[in-house]
Amino acid sequence: MGIMTNWPVAELNSVQRLRALAAGVSGAIVLERVVDAGVDDVWAILADFEHGFTMVQPDMRSVEIEARDGDSVTLVARSHYGMRARLRGIARPGYCWLQSRFLVIAMAAAPEPGGGTRVALTGGVRVPGRAAIVPVGVRRELRVSLDRLEGLLGT
Template identity: 50%
Template sequence: MTTANWPPAADLDPVRRLHALAAGVPGAVITEGEIEADYAEVWPLLADLDGELARLVLDMRGLRVTRIDGDRVEAVARSRFGMRARFDGVLRPGWIWLQSRFILMGVAATPCGEGRTRVAFTGGIRIPGRAALIPVGVGRAGRRVLGRLEARVGSWRTG
């Protein structure tokens, strides 16, 4: 065996990658579902960080991208309670990973058959100094994001 073939590369779609990454974060909860719409319709809504994504995540009053450098993103979010958070993250096709000092959010999407897109969401409150999340309400929030996304895709289609 040559070193060029070792270690073997894992070919994971963005949703599986989110599951793998979240598996290493104690307390991380993933909500996953299928949206009855093509990936080409779903992903632009999710990737619009300071537009659509900020409207889909109910805990955010707003999210403003302050810097983009390749796939690296910096943003400032304001919660519905008025608190601010500065996020550093990555935005790639099918993949969003944003984290601040106290908050983590991941979103992934991948095509899963004709006219369908698999979407996964995770997030939570980070505990400074520990590699753990407090998953308070994350499952419920994830289900709301998926529901709002599906409704938004439907209204976007009808204009």
């Protein structure tokens, strides 16, 4: 039997990839917004974990990069409430998915046809051992994050 070589190929941009992964997490809410800035400018803030990221995320007081190996990253985050989380995940241009035992944070950015950048965020308190997020307050926090991002971009 020969190898099939004519299978269709579907390519997803970063925002579509985030939507697809979040769809498999019970309680996950994805909030999106088109901002009037280029992808590189948006991602420069979001991927600057120790500075820009903490200014966008409402609950983050500080973030320290503990390890980075290619796309794999480990961060130690501290909240304004004194809690600490070791977040592990993937961070590549335009896409990041991080999780700890009790927390999920994911973000993506992709060029929007017609101009600007579509930014997508999801996250929340994770239910250990399950693909689930407690959705309480998540929508408000994601909206605050997008507002802060726009403020940092000057849009």
